[in-house]
Amino acid sequence: MTKRVQAKHKLDRRMGQNIWGRPKSPINKREYGPGQHGQRRKGKLSDFGMQLRAKQKLKGYYANISERQFFGIYSEAARMTGDTSQNLIGLLERRLDAIVYRAKFVSTMFAARQFVSHGHVKVNGRRVTIPSMRIKAGDVIEVRQKSKELPVLIEATQLAERDVPDYVETDHKAMVAKLTRVPGLSDVPYPVQMEPNLVVEYYSR
Structure with missing residues (x-):
């Protein structure tokens, strides 16, 4: 197994979701996080935790692009007219x-x-x-x-x-x-729910 595949599978398990909808995703068999503490009961996420998770999921979906590049795309979306979360999805899909x-x-x-x-x-x-x-x-x-x-x-x-x-x-x-x-959020066939509004809140705090 290559490093790239390992990273991809680890993302699925960390998020607790099959974010690409792939039949070979390990989350289909093990619905808990990686590591020796992965099966522990997880507490409720804070607002910040939910925002961070939404950002990690969306960033990871697009081949886990770098934080610097992702923030640059968000910044461009924020400068555009209209809804920033919709602009963000449009830029990613382009x-x-x-x-x-x-x-x-x-x-x-x-x-x-x-x-x-x-x-x-x-x-x-x-x-x-x-x-x-x-x-x-x-x-x-x-x-x-x-x-x-x-x-x-x-x-x-x-x-x-x-x-x-x-x-x-x-x-x-x-x-x-x-x-x-250029598509909007409702047009993109994500296998799981993406929450770009929480990504905007994460960067706007």
């Missing part, structure tokens, strides 16, 4: 790795980050290796011709555990996807 994952080109958000960094993706005809690149509505994301026969790609497109959301237009034969609009 990341290139998130679109690659939503289009079912890969099976996990972690794999999406790696897939982009290894140069398998083009945006509007240009090769891109930055997973955090911000995609605009109408941008075309395409798997490079040399990468279209990769086993990981073929396996992911056949996964029945999740569907492509309606704000990502996808053609799996051509391996092309397009972001048609």
Whole structure:
């Protein structure tokens, strides 16, 4: 088992939820936290604890991006007009790795980050290796011709555990996807409840 997979599984157990909805998640068998004290009865979380948990869950979902990067996305969302929590979700879903994952080109958000960094993706005809690149509505994301026969790609497109959301237009034969609009919280198919409003409260305190 690789370090990346261990970290991903540890996140599920720490949160006490299968945050990606994966059938192989250890939380499906062990509904308690990791470590020798994981089975102890947990006390009720304080308001701060709930806010922190909401931030860790949302940050962890997007391939456990760094705190500095996540705070930067929050700060940008706070500067935008409208609801900050909705803006935060919109900015996270506009990341290139998130679109690659939503289009079912890969099976996990972690794999999406790696897939982009290894140069398998083009945006509007240009090769891109930055997973955090911000995609605009109408941008075309395409798997490079040399990468279209990769086993990981073929396996992911056949996964029945999740569907492509309606704000990502996808053609799996051509391996092309397009972001048609910026989604809100209710549009994103999270397997568990995300609470971006608590994330906003965490950073605003």
